[in-house]
Amino acid sequence: MSDRAFLSVFTPSRTAPEDLEAIFVQRQAILIDAVERVRESATSGHKHHLLFIGPRGTGKSHLLTLLVHRVGQDQTLENTLRIAWLNEDETSTTLLELLRRIFQALSKRYSNEFREADLEPIYDLDADTAERMLAQLLLDKLAGKTLLVALENLDALFEGLGKAGQQRLRAFIQEHPVLTIVATAQRLVDDITKRNSTFFGFFQTELLSMLSVEEAAELLGKIAALYRQDKAATFLRSSTGRSRVRALHHLSGGNHRIYLVLSQFITGDNIDSLVEPFAKMVDEMTPYYQERIRWLPPQQRKIIEFLCSRERPTPVKDMARRLFASQQTISSQLKDLREKGYVQSAQRGRESLYEIAEPLMRICVEVKENQSPGPMRLLVDFLRVWYDGEQLTNRLQNTSDGSAARNYLQAAIDKNSVLGNLRAQLLVEDFRNEFDDFQRETWLPLIESTVKLSEELAVACGELAKGNYKLGLIYLADIYKDGKNYPAQVIVTASALAATTYFDLDQFESGIQAVNTMCTQADVSSDMLAIVLNRRGRTYDMIGQTDKAIKDYSNVIRLTDAPSDQRAKAFLQRGIIAGRLGHVNDALADFNLVLKLKDIAPDLIAKAHYNKGVVSGVLEDYPSAVIYYSEATALPGLEPETLSNALYNRGLIYIRMDDQKHAEQDFTKIISLPNAPNDVVVDAYLALTLINAIKGYWQMGLRMLADGLSKLTPETKPEEAISTAIVTSIFMISLAPSIRKQQITELTEVYIQHNAATFLGDALIKHLASIHRNQDETPSPENLEQWISAWETAGQSCDGLRLPLRILRTGIDFLKAGSQDTSVLLDLNQEERQILVQALGLQN
């Protein structure tokens, strides 16, 4: 196709800049930033020097080419900037040679201003004089303009210049601040990084990262769009395309150049179009990698050659064994190799696995070592990743004998038959490397099992594991909404995963729809059905659709072959709803049925007992409640939350039974429990405050209160009833006005000290309401007046108590006036009045 854009794999400067712009990914922000800095250098006395570091094939030249292009196109810089873009392949060993290269690069671009002929007289001079003359010539020609020097392989330039040359260059830059340098290098060398090096701290250094899977997909997509390959572009966006790109990512190591080569094939779908450029790339790179390996000491060279021959990351002990060396020796050499950028490591459990950092190095060594040039392993692996077994066979049948394509296809089929599905293995491997420990533990087993069913499903799981819910859900929807292309088991799993994820994200409607989709499938396993129905039931319950919730729970209960735990949860939830609706017997029946199930977790049994306790408490059958709570707390291996709630509820029942001793024991135990939920611990302290107040140990009570309130966090919501009970106890017990006043002052101080005045204010209003409700025993007006004045005195300095005290004052005045004259309430503004009206239940 003649109108197809040309993308040079090795020399981006030969590609049209517009095409380079079109396929530019990952580094937009870096490029914009660099252009801004060059612009500032050209238009002010600031001179920026930028250095981009990255191994071969990582898009450094692409970035530099675009930078030069953008700056060169900028008309506003025409009179202030000149660009010398140095030829990558030339070397300089002196400042003189570098200056000449710069001049020549300028004369290529601005032939009228910088004439090659001007250099002639300089060639007749000795080096020292020539250097000064040339420097002067350059400065004269620039005539105050800024000079952008764009150069590649700064590391090689510095090596060539040596220390003395670097010092001359630095002095030149210091003495004539007209230069702004934008350079690239393959690695950070000591010439730049060491504090005593000449160029330490001189460059703004940016380490360029490899492509992530998403960026690689974007690159391939952009190339497809540039070639107008709509079909390929659509395919790359699909979940199947993504799974291919992800597996490919593991082979390519995120190297831009490899993707560029592979893109020729992906967009053309022609194996021959792949083999030739790939072989060319390997040919061009091999001398470079051979050279890099030759630089190494023998022991390290052996390690690199060994790792190049391995298919997968290798543990230290295997290397030590094969290389007849101790593990310590290998480890220390590996450390050095890692610092030099030759190898990279990943942790598996306690073991460190090592592999070659640049996949191209492995390929090149492999090619060099192959006596008979067979198919290149990476290309064979690429075909195994890109095609299914069936596609490989079909293609083989349509390929002529003896062609390179045929050899590769045959090699891929042979390798698949021995080693199995490479794509699935690579997907798992890639996620293993990418995950942290928690993600690995939680998700990897699921991915390992789903990848055998569907790679797309595995990729979706991977995204969910990483917290990319939106993307994961899109992939899942691709699977379960397009039911035809996947087996039922895959659709069921995808919709179940989508449903639970939606529920986790509180997107109830989408979750419910996903469950609906799942339920349309035949052969849904009871295990999975029970899980999602329970989740949907909980959702229905939360959004007030109780009937539907009960129906879902009942359906789970009917699934007799579902896991007992799921059925137990359904019984519990259905029982709780029944209890809430006042159907006490139904509730108890459900909780009892939990106890009849076999092989369920102790926590679920405890919850059944616990809920029976709750029902008995509501029925004021305190002795039974105590028994049920005791059954719950006696079980071993409970979740701290379940145990502490059961103890707390039993403690409250004991208080109602006037058994302060046992109540105190329960609350004290909660405080000593490791990992008990914070709000239950705070409530336990408040309950102990109450018990001590009741027993007359006021100071001890205050200490408990201070301890409890000191544990408050912004998320903690202490139970209102306890604070109200504490306030009530002061009202009931301390009738002597001075003692009561004293206690009110002390209590208020503790609440204020711990920023908990709001809770006290609420309790005061609640208590006021309880006095109002109990009309038979309305306290005397004097008593009420003493009560409110004591609180007003105690809380006068606290902003948080101002509003509750105002409401309390009006409420008390209302009670003193006989609780009939609502005009008293007009002392409050409308909003405040509303709070009081609601608290006293005066709406009707």
Added chain:
Amino acid sequence: MKANPGGQIDLSEIIGRSEIIEQIWETLAQQSIRLNAERRIGKTTIIKKLCAEPKPGWVPIFQDLEQYHTAFDFAQAVYREVDSFLSTRQQSARRAKDFLKAIGGTEIKGILKLPTFTEQIPWKTLLTKSIEDLVEAQQHERPLLLWDEMPLMLQSIATREGQSTVMEVLDTLRALRQEQGGQGLRMILTGSIGFHHVVDSLKHHGYANSPLNDLFAFELPTLTPIFARELATKLIVGENIQTEDMEAGSIAIAELSDGFPFYIHHIVKAVKLSGREAKVDSINELVTKQLVDGNDPWELAHYQDRIPTYYGNNTESLVLSLLDSVAVRGKPTPVNELLQELKNMGLQIDREQLLRLLRAVEQDHYLARDAQGLYQFKFPLLKRWWMLSRGL
């Protein structure tokens, strides 16, 4: 103005140095100066500002000496600079030129081709005559030589030609200052390596003179908090970085950088690249990341690595223990407490030795003494890094 760590700064936009520059000019009226500062604290920027915007009556000449490795290289460079300076004023380095012609130099199209010497090079005469030419040509103005990275050049000369040549260079320069000082000649010598290391090394070789004691020792401080904040603010604005609270952000950067302009530029650039807002939390996080980064992007490990070179291998453990002891204390420490602690560690040192050592680490910017004579780290940033890196 964008963050530009390591690059060259527009001299019209230098922040917070006017007062120091004024002090330098005042000092120069009386005597020459040696300007000591850690690399990247901004000394080159300051002397370039002196060069670009001289006070009336002064003619400054700037040279970066790091590139010269022999006494002759140096003398020749001075000659060329003087000659090209004078030729712009239609004058010429007459004495030096005559001298060179006398010993066989030729002139091609106005550029003097120097003779090739086979025997000892008469660099001293060339240097002296060049400077005499310079001084003589200034009838109503005073020449000011701004020589950057002098100790690096002296170290190179020591390596190539031996310590005795270094002594001669220093003696020649001192003699020139004494002889020509009355006619108005001044020098500013700067270096990131302390001049005391050069002189100490000479003393080991039996050199008894004090070749630098006629120079005013000027210590270049970091930016004061107000100016550090101003610079941070200017860079945040220049980089278009979002911030809800500019004041808090710039205060955080000023504090965390210890007022080192280089680190202020670095931090702002890091914030820019992170794409985050200039909030105190994110700034803190980015700085910590730099300090604990295994690649040591700010090369702070140099402060530890150079210890054996500066103080000798035998003293290394003593210096490390001393700095550790100061680092772990939350407040400034008296000498006696340090002495006791070092002895408790089983290190052999007496009070006099400790005082000498303290003076040396003070000169190398590790520690500083307060008004009560108590010691603490000079730069909190260095202390923070020291504690992180030494696991204290």
